[in-house]
Amino acid sequence: MKCEKETMLLYAVTDRMWTGKQTLMEQVEDALKGGATCVQLREKELDEENFLKEAIEMKALCAKYGVPFIVNDNVEIAIKCKADGIHVGQSDMEAGNVRALVGEDMIIGVSTKNVEQALAAQKAGADYLGVGAMFHTGTKLDAEEVSREAAQEITAAVDIPVVAIGGINKKNILELKGTGVDGVALVSAIFGAENIEEECKTLKALSAEMVQA
Template sequence: MKQSGCYDISTNGVVAMVEPQSQKGQIQQIVYRILDANLDRAREGLRIIEEWCRFGLNNASMSGECKRLRQEVAIWHTNELRAARDTQGDPGTELSHAQEEERSSIKTLLQANFCRVQEALRVLEEYGKLYNSNMGKAFKQMRYQVYTLETNLMGYERQQMLMRSRLYLVTSPEEKILEVVEAALKGGLTLIQYRDKETDDTQRLKIAKQLRQLCYTHNALLIINDRVDLALAVDADGVHLGQQDMPIAIARQLLGPQRLIGRSTTNSQEMQQAIADGADYIGVGPVYETPTKAEKAATGLEYVRYAAKNSSVPWFAIGGIDTANINDVIEAGAYRVAVVRSLMQAEQPTLVTQYLLSQLNLAPSEPSQSHV
């Protein structure tokens, strides 16, 4: 066997890397620096997530899980690894990206830090195998635990935003849809459903992506009407399904546990079935006759009164509701309403949004929802 430089050349032609002792020491120090940097990165990202769980959500369970993971990471952060740190000689300290310079909402902040933690844990899993035989296994398990935490937290965050939303805009295929939605968002709107049964898929995807960005910027939820595939394609917060659309159970399998699923209902039987099937929220109506649902008779305020007494999930009165009749709907027990024409066709969507929200905010406090 002949040695040539840093390679062993065997008699059968197989070439293998040989590391002289000095080179082994250099590689070891590089591995230590990689481990040190990513241990710091994982702990910092977990702390950022933990602070929101603790102060933003007041959720002891999730903040406790973040703390436990931080402490488990810290166990591996030995003095030996810290001693390899070379901040001044690290070219990465000067690197940045435009997306790192700003965060448009709590949601984008959390998602960015979950990505940061997961990437760091993957690096620790792989390079850790060169440091300690148990390190790779430990960080593999932690990575899966962080995936579960992300699913639970993002689902919980969406549920909390849904609970806080009093006004729900369901769009219609207007030429100025983006301008109207942005104006409503500026008025305080936090929940939007993109509904368009006329436009081709190419244009629909384009508009949905633009709405997604607007919702990110204004910290609002985006729901897609009917189309689970479109919701997944633009990373929407969920879907809204009609009575003739796919079963909630199938939608849940496709969307996963962290996204929202709504269901339209027109009577008590449909309401109870939607709740039993696992809907996160329901639509109640149409309260008044509306061209949006021309084929359906108005349910009137009686169904609103029924929902106020019997729904165990958040619900939105919908159908022909506008500035002239919203107080009648509120008096019947509605705590949340969904609108279409009263905003999509408004001359001043921002002012109309503010007025509708002001009336809803005067409504009596909502009874607690048992499932949330």
């Protein structure tokens, strides 16, 4: 499976901070019902056994909706659960090394902040790029913000899909019009919503409007 631009339109990134009334799996299913085009499982605290169990279950759920399932950072878990993709940051394993481990079929996403990083990731075999943080975000406290101009430079420099991430919500998403990004990756804007399914429908429509610019 390779990455299409449409896959980036509404990219849901999990965070169990907002679980309680619903399980993480219930939240993800609501996001899928609302039109999420990609799901990334991000777990920083879970042990390997439970991470793998959760990944296998979420992979099956995403497959039911025909949506790619991506694992954040953990290449071993991505391989074991037969994920559709793996996403790595600049401080994680380099994309070329990831490709050697996962083979040709798995999607590889790489977080980037500038053209140099973007071109290096594309050359190393990345299938898509995450660019951000576009706005101030409380989800990743050490994230440096990326300017609108930098995002435009990155999308102009590469041939692979680009998704914007970081502090994006329905109030500021249209500020990304004209940057060339193919969609938005959202954490709290989706999983912190009262009604995740309805919120995803709204966010997907706004993202579609954003990319038409």
